[in-house]
Amino acid sequence: MNKATNSITTKITQHKGFFITILVVSILDILVITFKPVIPAVDVLQNTYPLLTLSIQAVILSYTIGIYLFYRWFKTGRSNVSTLSWSLAFLIYGILFAGLVLQSFGFSWANMNDPTIFFLYRHVMIIWTALMYYGVSHIITREQKWHYLPTLFILISGYIIFTFGLLYAGDIELTMYIFLYSVWVPICVLVIYLFWLYGINSNTTSPKIISLGFVVLAITYLLWAPTHTSFMYYIAYAFFVLSLVCILIGFVILPYEITILRYQE
Numbered sequence: 001m002n003k004a005t006n007s008i009t010t011k012i013t014q015h016k017g018f019f020i021t022i023l024v025v026s027i028l029d030i031l032v033i034t035f036k037p038v039i040p041a042v043d044v045l046q047n048t049y050p051l052l053t054l055s056i057q058a059v060i061l062s063y064t065i066g067i068y069l070f071y072r073w074f075k076t077g078r079s080n081v082s083t084l085s086w087s088l089a090f091l092i093y094g095i096l097f098a099g100l101v102l103q104s105f106g107f108s109w110a111n112m113n114d115p116t117i118f119f120l121y122r123h124v125m126i127i128w129t130a131l132m133y134y135g136v137s138h139i140i141t142r143e144q145k146w147h148y149l150p151t152l153f154i155l156i157s158g159y160i161i162f163t164f165g166l167l168y169a170g171d172i173e174l175t176m177y178i179f180l181y182s183v184w185v186p187i188c189v190l191v192i193y194l195f196w197l198y199g200i201n202s203n204t205t206s207p208k209i210i211s212l213g214f215v216v217l218a219i220t221y222l223l224w225a226p227t228h229t230s231f232m233y234y235i236a237y238a239f240f241v242l243s244l245v246c247i248l249i250g251f252v253i254l255p256y257e258i259t260i261l262r263y264q265e
Helices: 002-014 016-035 049-075 081-104 115-122 124-140 145-168 172-202 206-222 232-264
Strands: none
Touching: 002 016, 049 081, 049 232, 081 115, 081 124, 115 124, 115 145, 115 172, 124 145, 124 172, 145 172, 172 206, 172 232, 206 232
């Protein structure tokens, strides 16, 4: 009997984290059933909760991609310029979605219906595009002029479009149409093609998943201008979030597939 008791005590001690969790959940269960609490609605979110929920997901995914890529860059000897560049791109990109979270709470200084505030948060898209190209360029060629000159051109042309379209003309739609169709999408197509080609040549799946993610990302941004004034915007935004999921999954799987290929060789 004592041995059985000691055995049970030992098991409980070994797995005390599990039993404590069950106890806490049980207490919460009793409290909820007894008092039936109801969380009051936040009035300011009555019309913006879709924006809030999607933006929170986008913030988390964008920063997760950025942090993971930075971790990979650091772990693999801090020599892969492409990985570092893409890491910084997604970390900076997250600022936009953090701004959308703030906008959903009704902060006037985060209201992107104002062209000036739109510029403040959306200009990170220019930096994202430039950094994505810069990372790709180091894979395509070793010639430094093709690393720096197009990157500089993307930055300059992007800021010219944003400055004229938003700060001078005050036209958000015109600005986004010009930037998305002339700068953003072409760079996305380059990234899409590069990862797809790498997946074909290496006979791996993860680069194709990344490529698919960027396909969906590019399409959702093409839909931004014609949908941003209606509920269709949230549908496009939801698919954008899914594109980030694909990109994250692809980047996470990639090093494992590369390791398997090396063992097979």
